Amino acid sequence: MQLKKRRGTVRKSLARISAGLLAASLPPVAGQAAAQSYYDDAYGARNDNFGPGFSYTQLDAALLVYQESGSRVSATEPTLNLTMHAADGRQLSMGAVADAVSGATPNGAVPSILPQNFVTPIRAQGSSTSVTGASGGSTIIHLPPTPGQVAAAALGRQYTVPANTLPVDKGFHDHRAALTGAWAQPLGGITEIGFGAGYSRESDYQAITANTHLSQNFNANNTTVSLALNSEFDSSFPFGGIPTPLTLMNAQWKPQTSRNKTQLGFVLGLTQVMTRAWLTQFNFAFDQQSGYQNDPYRILSVVDPVSGLPTQSLYENRPLQRQSESLYWDNKLDLGPTVTDLSLRYFTDSWGIKSVTAELAERLNLGSAFYVEPSARYYHQSAANFFHFYLPGGQALPAYASSDTRLATFSATTFGAKLGWIVSKRSEFYLKGEYYTQSGNGHPAGAIGQLKQQDLFPKTNAAIAFIGYSWDFH
């Protein structure tokens, strides 16, 4: 080894390290003063990374890139987290996330053997934003005059979906920025108490969150019990205003511009060291959401009860209340050369969705500087009781209906692998790739007419890549 450093820098560092160790452990009067004064006299007060304090800061930076197959949705999401740890267990963390999402999302209508036209509002009315023409394959149209309407405002955006194609709206792009902050510290006999808050903003959505948690270790730190309370207040202010549920899709600006939703929940956790090689954790979570939960851009088709051809497009409607419970069980097992993480989750809610998740990850060290962690995840859910691919015409409308396939019965698998590179004692670089496949039954029993030949639930495949770096420093 060659220590090509400036004269005396290693010696000074060692002196500082030693003084730091002894200052921290000697009786405060004699030792600390002695070590400190010698340290000051001999080497002067220099402040570098090797000072005697044991506080440090963690920086995590990552970039996520998400791409669905068939040039559907793509997203880019950089994140940055900074956590400052003080020597006495207090910690302050701050995070920032930005993302850009664009592409084409299914609008909720069924495919048809005939081309279909859809209309949505444009940002012309009462706004200084100029209209530049075609946007994502759509055209600006003049709406047929309606009674009482100002003619100059009667512009809309129309897009056409070819025959036998799942209708998607290509004009979809959004940006999101989010900030979070949290504080945690030991307090008296309490192992940790903490508070956090967050703010997230998109062009048409805003979320404000606040949370608090308590955790307590027992049984020589082999058992940890924790309780977290979470609250969230969301506002939706969709482009074009809030549509009236279960009315015809149109290009008019709606008079109501925003709706809110509140969410309250708690998570009760138990972590237990079972054996030297087995750590297990249970979480029970309860959430109560109330308020506007519709997707304001999503429609569903009303079809001819014989031919199955779509005749109308209605805005969807979901219940205002949603209550959910979930149980999560995680196990970390040290099986010698590898470390296994196996988790199971069961979720149920008042909308009728029941889901199970199973996830397995296995970490293998490759030499001293690298590790790989392959992982697999399986997810299955049953449909919400108001999910319909479409509504048959000539029948009374249900109170709630949505064709969002995220509320349908489906299964999803994710396979991934993480490659970590331990760059130095304080920094790590990692790459992670995941492939996601979602499949549902696109040919439901009882499909009407032409819908028998359409795939109502096309398979979704997506590739997700992460690149990240974490760094600890003083």
Next chain:
Amino acid sequence: MTALPDIGPSRRVTRLGSDYHISFHAMATPCEVRVECDDAGLAETIGAAVESETRRIEAKFSRYRADSVVSRINASGHLGLAVDAETASLLDCARQCYLVSKGMFDITSGVLRRAWRFDGSDNLPSAQKILDLLPLMGWPKLTWKPPELKLPPGMEIDFGGLAKEYAVDRALAEAAAIAPLPMLVNFGGDLCVTGPRKGGAPWNVAIDSVEDSGKMAGLIQLKEGALATSGDARRFLLRDGVRYGHILNPRTGWPIRDAPRSVTVAAYSCVEAGISATLAMLQGRHAEAFLKREGFRAWCIR
């Protein structure tokens, strides 16, 4: 802080010139305290305090004791163990030493003991055996988020390169808190003084000969601070005329080549002197150049 009951009083107090000399055996090494005073009772009190602090540190950080913090950390492995402030400060010190030495000072390198036995014989381990151990070494593989330390499977730590020197500094501080007397604490050649003797005279410290234990290779006059010696005087393997010293390179798993037989460094504290001497040994044939460039007060024997 009391001596462990199963050890029993092992201290011997003798008068040596104008000093009281207290000796006992701990941390696998002979331990001595010299107190310049005429009060036998006070010297005994100081000796008891030094021994008690030493046994406390030995019990807490010895890897040979199943109930020590080190053993509990090693047993907890990746599940992690939250450690007390003193252990945390030693871990931080070890972490910083790893950084300053660019990985040459590494408290995870004790796994090499599974391959190396320095018994003066010619039994070298196989290269494969060393290669198999290298993945189990390296401080960066530990997860040290104070106060919790997690070890990957198969890895272990020990404070072999720190605990004795730390005990010298701590014991001397305990002793100095009892009475402001000239004192010297010496554990197997790692020593620290409170200051000069009465009248400003220095303490005379002999450097052990590496060839013939008991003979003197040099005399150091110490008025303040500490001395520590790193060397292979008694712990080595000899094969085909090549001497393999006990200072192992954590990067290769093999002994440092062409290191001095012994390096003695003077510094403010025994911890500082000990780490410095070890780091100098790790420079191999560049040890003297390193000591000179860094401005250490040091003595090398080749």
